[in-house]
Amino acid sequence: GAVVSQHPSWVICKSGTSVKIECRSLDFQATTMFWYRQFPKQSLMLMATSNEGSKATYEQGVEKDKFLINHASLTLSTLTVTSAHPEDSSFYICSARDPTYGVKRNEKLFFGSGTQLSVL
Amino acid sequence: GQQLNQSPQSMFIQEGEDVSMNCTSSSIFNTWLWYKQEPGEGPVLLIALYKAGELTSNGRLTAQFGITRKDSFLNISASIPSDVGIYFCAGRSYNQGGKLIFGQGTELSVKP
Numbered sequence: 001g002a003v004v005s006q007h008p009s010w011v012i013c014k015s016g017t018s019v020k021i022e023c024r025s026l027d028f029q030a031t032t033m034f035w036y037r038q039f040p041k042q043s044l045m046l047m048a049t050s051n052e053g054s055k056a057t058y059e060q061g062v063e064k065d066k067f068l069i070n071h072a073s074l075t076l077s078t079l080t081v082t083s084a085h086p087e088d089s090s091f092y093i094c095s096a097r098d099p100t101y102g103v104k105r106n107e108k109l110f111f112g113s114g115t116q117l118s119v120l
Numbered sequence: 121g122q123q124l125n126q127s128p129q130s131m132f133i134q135e136g137e138d139v140s141m142n143c144t145s146s147s148i149f150n151t152w153l154w155y156k157q158e159p160g161e162g163p164v165l166l167i168a169l170y171k172a173g174e175l176t177s178n179g180r181l182t183a184q185f186g187i188t189r190k191d192s193f194l195n196i197s198a199s200i201p202s203d204v205g206i207y208f209c210a211g212r213s214y215n216q217g218g219k220l221i222f223g224q225g226t227e228l229s230v231k232p
Contacts, residue, residue, distance in 0.1 A: 004162075006162070009160075034219075034220075041206070041225070041227065042224065042225070043208065043222040043223060043224045043225055044163070044208070044222045045222075046219055046220070046221075049219070091160075093162045093163075095162070109165075109220065111162030111163050111164070112162050113160075113161050113162050114160065114161060114162050116160065
């Protein structure tokens with residue numbers, strides 16, 4: 001069964017509204033979670049690294065005020081797309097690292113099922 | 121930053137045929153991973169490789185970590201319709217904070 005739960009699976013919103021996406025680790029405590037963005041038939045692009053209890057680390061070119069990340073607990077990270085616009089429409093995927101496997105084995109990076117955001 | 125070049129971009133094959141795809145990097149990776157993604161879903165890990173030269177199998181899938189640490193390939197033998205999907209390579213380098221860098225993906229279509 002899924003060990004990382006991502007909700008919602010899809011969301012349609014009006015331009016200018018904010019959308020929150022949740023990523024939960026179900027079977028482990030995830031000190032680190034990652035948020036990716038994926039355009040149709042393209043690769044996953046890392047947006048930010050979310051660390052529990054501290055500020056997220058954003059990749060170059062990603063607006064931190066636009067994509068707010070909160071990792072308030074060891075099992076939940078949220079991504080809020082603020083004042084969404086049509087160009088923000090994309091597939092957003094989170095992943096969570098199971099720390100029990102250690103640094104060299106972080107292939108135990110479990111992915112959520114993704115959220116398809118459509119901004120009208 | 122580091123980039124991965126994955127090829128081919130797409131493949132259309134007949135059921136039963138073997139498939140090969142590869143990824144190359146401009147710099148060294150410490151880990152190579154291969155994922156499969158189906159429409160509307162997140163990637164699922166297929167094979168993980170940790171050492172240069174390592175050859176690992178998972179059922180009909182075989183992947184190798186290149187000796188130079190700058191490339192990897194994935195082979196699928198005797199393809200079946202359920203192999204359809206997009207396959208991504210991903211590399212991880214310790215000097216990049218352990219972040220995964222993904223290739224562009226190979227879209228596989230299998231004709232029954």
